[in-house]
Amino acid sequence: MPDTAPYDALLLVSFGGPEGPDDVVPFLENVTRGRGIPPERLKEVGAHYFQFGGVSPINGQCRDLIAALRQDFADTGVKLPIYWGNRNWTPFLADTLAEMEADGVRRALAVFTSAYSSYSGCRQYREDLAAALAKSGTAIQIDKIRPYFNDPGFVEPMADAVAAAVAGLPEPARIGPRLVFVTHSLPRDYAETSGPGGGAYVAQHLEVARLVAEGVSRRTGLVLPHELVFCSRSGSPRTPWLEPDVNDHLREIKAQGATGVVLAPIGFVSDHMEVVYDLDVQAAETAQEIGLPIARAATVGTDPRFVGALRRLVIERAAVARGEIEGGALSGVVGRLRPFPDVCPLNCCPNPRAPLPAVAGED
Numbered sequence: 001m002p003d004t005a006p007y008d009a010l011l012l013v014s015f016g017g018p019e020g021p022d023d024v025v026p027f028l029e030n031v032t033r034g035r036g037i038p039p040e041r042l043k044e045v046g047a048h049y050f051q052f053g054g055v056s057p058i059n060g061q062c063r064d065l066i067a068a069l070r071q072d073f074a075d076t077g078v079k080l081p082i083y084w085g086n087r088n089w090t091p092f093l094a095d096t097l098a099e100m101e102a103d104g105v106r107r108a109l110a111v112f113t114s115a116y117s118s119y120s121g122c123r124q125y126r127e128d129l130a131a132a133l134a135k136s137g138t139a140i141q142i143d144k145i146r147p148y149f150n151d152p153g154f155v156e157p158m159a160d161a162v163a164a165a166v167a168g169l170p171e172p173a174r175i176g177p178r179l180v181f182v183t184h185s186l187p188r189d190y191a192e193t194s195g196p197g198g199g200a201y202v203a204q205h206l207e208v209a210r211l212v213a214e215g216v217s218r219r220t221g222l223v224l225p226h227e228l229v230f231c232s233r234s235g236s237p238r239t240p241w242l243e244p245d246v247n248d249h250l251r252e253i254k255a256q257g258a259t260g261v262v263l264a265p266i267g268f269v270s271d272h273m274e275v276v277y278d279l280d281v282q283a284a285e286t287a288q289e290i291g292l293p294i295a296r297a298a299t300v301g302t303d304p305r306f307v308g309a310l311r312r313l314v315i316e317r318a319a320v321a322r323g324e325i326e327g328g329a330l331s332g333v334v335g336r337l338r339p340f341p342d343v344c345p346l347n348c349c350p351n352p353r354a355p356l357p358a359v360a361g362e363d
Ligand SMILES: CC1=C(CCC(=O)O)c2cc3nc(cc4[nH]c(cc5[nH]c(cc1n2)c(C)c5CCC(=O)O)c(CCC(=O)O)c4C)C(CCC(=O)O)=C3C
Pocket: 015, 016, 017, 018, 028, 031, 032, 035, 037, 041, 042, 045, 056, 057, 058, 113, 114, 118, 120, 121, 184, 185, 186, 187, 232, 233, 234, 235, 267, 272, 273, 274
């Protein structure tokens, strides 16, 4: 039986999303509290959710991932109970931690639904956990698994998905489409300070884009041009964010003569609102308007290779916690970047406003 000591539980930590029209405004208030998002942008984002009946797909996708992990754990003899808590909507992390403590959990391993290093996708979750411990008055010790962008179980399903999307394009677009890799935009300063030495967010995505493009060329025999672009920009228009925006980029490459595009949302682990709205509605409209055929590749979701990768990362992290191996020794990584740290170093992905307590780091 795989050894997951010293952990008593796995805690899936995610963003949360509204589950009905009445949830939309309070959810957005939770997301944007103290973040200087202009009211016009909030109205616009609210309208995206209302267009989907006020329901974000993200909570259902977390439930599906947990169900798949439970089945995988049962099949492989991993005896770790799985809990779930969110930053912005029910089940809130503080409530989940209270439940865990009542169940006797003393030491938990967190898995974030973000594969990359950034304030929003890593430290902010570490801060959320510290705040939730304080709020719930619990004393659970919480570690996290390392960033998993370069795990083969994350990269391989995406290469399959992109190859399938290429095949799904109409003739003649499928002969030589551009692979447009998409992730969430960030304020430039968040990107510059991301990861242990800075610059990790973009470096990690460029590496995944390169690996997936390579996988696609092995699968299809085509060597396709690829680039990394960004979606879902918010904040003040005066703050510089990562560019180009996916819509601007589609116009640009159409003008350069592109005949077809595969959009590959490598920044996300499931088809949540950023994917089903920002790509499937907005970018699809742009493409339609300029007459550029596009196909959107699936995210990893509950692909068994991804689920298996999370299980290996959990088993590996437990062995690291017991002092038996180093991070990366069991689960392994693909490509040119090293395994990222299991324990976030001091000042990794710093809070852009003010330092706050965070779990699972040296600080
Ligand atoms: C890097 C990153 C990820 C990926 C990593 C991860 O997954 O964690 C991510 C995921 C998500 N972002 C989400 C939703 C939103 N993000 C917003 C705002 C922001 N995101 C940011 C960054 C990221 N966000 C940033 C720098 C802001 C500006 C404000 C701030 O500094 O915090 C806003 C406010 C309105 C607006 O869009 O302006 C909303 C509603 C949802 C839920 C989707 C659903 O409901 O299905 C998910 C998974």
